[in-house]
Amino acid sequence: MNFLPEQVTFGEAKINSRLILGTGGAPSNQVIREIIEASGSEMVTVAIRRYHPQSSNSLYKILEQLKVNVLPNTAGCYNAREAILTAQLAREALQTNNLKLEVIADDKTLMPDPFELLDATEELANLGFKVFAYTNDDPVIAKRLEQCGAEVVMPLGSPIGTGLGIRNPHNIEMIVSNAKVPIVLDAGIGTASDATFAMELGCDAVLVASAITKAKQPLMMAQAIANAANAGHLARVAGRIPKRYWAQASSPNEGMINLDVKPASWE
Amino acid sequence: MEVVKISINGATMQIIKDSSVADLVSQLELPNAGVALAINGSVIPKSTWASVILADKDRIELISIAQGG
Numbered sequence A: 001m002n003f004l005p006e007q008v009t010f011g012e013a014k015i016n017s018r019l020i021l022g023t024g025g026a027p028s029n030q031v032i033r034e035i036i037e038a039s040g041s042e043m044v045t046v047a048i049r050r051y052h053p054q055s056s057n058s059l060y061k062i063l064e065q066l067k068v069n070v071l072p073n074t075a076g077c078y079n080a081r082e083a084i085l086t087a088q089l090a091r092e093a094l095q096t097n098n099l100k101l102e103v104i105a106d107d108k109t110l111m112p113d114p115f116e117l118l119d120a121t122e123e124l125a126n127l128g129f130k131v132f133a134y135t136n137d138d139p140v141i142a143k144r145l146e147q148c149g150a151e152v153v154m155p156l157g158s159p160i161g162t163g164l165g166i167r168n169p170h171n172i173e174m175i176v177s178n179a180k181v182p183i184v185l186d187a188g189i190g191t192a193s194d195a196t197f198a199m200e201l202g203c204d205a206v207l208v209a210s211a212i213t214k215a216k217q218p219l220m221m222a223q224a225i226a227n228a229a230n231a232g233h234l235a236r237v238a239g240r241i242p243k244r245y246w247a248q249a250s251s252p253n254e255g256m257i258n259l260d261v262k263p264a265s266w267e
Numbered sequence B: 001m002e003v004v005k006i007s008i009n010g011a012t013m014q015i016i017k018d019s020s021v022a023d024l025v026s027q028l029e030l031p032n033a034g035v036a037l038a039i040n041g042s043v044i045p046k047s048t049w050a051s052v053i054l055a056d057k058d059r060i061e062l063i064s065i066a067q068g069g
Helices: A029-039 A051-066 A080-094 A114-126 A137-145 A169-178 A192-200 A218-238 B023-026
Strands: A009-010 A014-016 A018-020 A043-049 A070-073 A099-102 A130-135 A153-154 A184-186 A205-208 B003-008 B011-016 B037-041 B059-067
Touching: A014 A070, A018 A029, A018 A080, A018 A218, A018 B059, A029 A051, A029 A218, A043 B011, A051 B059, A070 A080, A070 A099, A070 A169, A080 A099, A080 B037, A080 B059, A099 A114, A114 A130, A114 A137, A130 A137, A130 B011, A137 A153, A137 A169, A192 A205, A192 A218, A205 A218
Parallel strands: A018 A043, A018 A205, A043 A070, A099 A130, A130 A153, A153 A184, A184 A205, B003 B059
Antiparallel strands: A009 A014, A043 B059, B003 B011, B037 B059
């Protein structure tokens, strides 16, 4: 029997793979195609940028051919106003209400500005967007985003592009246990085990870009992280055993060989 | 022939007066899907491209998708 993760709904998309692929940092659009095929990812993020005849068309065609769910983002936006206009352009270009909302505070941390993020989430939700809100690992902000209408809440494990993994697993666990919407771990994943850990903490998916696109072998890493995310999800559903302080043998004590005791009839 | 000056993604361009957004899009040979534009900060839905007339000094942002996390 081969267990597979059950289908999950994120905004307007239904997907099975628990890896959402970020396309940022790939050496070429052709590599993006190969990464998507190698990982089996069914949802990929893209940025919205000024039109460029060659590169824009090539990426659009690849994603259309592969029939993946395209999740546009508002990367690079520093306030709600910019993010809302970018979101509206994205919806017009891609005909989807799904939107990864990023409103960052500064370019050193690339961490979200929670005030602008909450404002933008509320306004975009009112405009009919399915907001996937990229946020800090703060359980209070995560809850507020849900209350403002976010469809998916996406806390960071560590800052974008650092590959530092999940710096505050307890916060991620609290966000998950308190949430009524799907939680996707976004940012910070450096390798396969980080993805597994995120899923074991109860996240519904992981969003990974740099760890795959900047790996020495992006295709192999894409497959590794996709499998790792699925494995972590299955482990979460299957249920880990409680932790103990002292050892506990799994083999029975009964039936051990005994070299010292002679049969009673011999006495 | 009278022309008006517009800017597209920061570059100035001249276009025949009373041209619509649809005229501009066809002149630029844009693809049918995967692009969108805003004029002076407001998104212009594709369904209205034929009826929106470009005015002098309109600032157009024309976007598509790019690699991004």
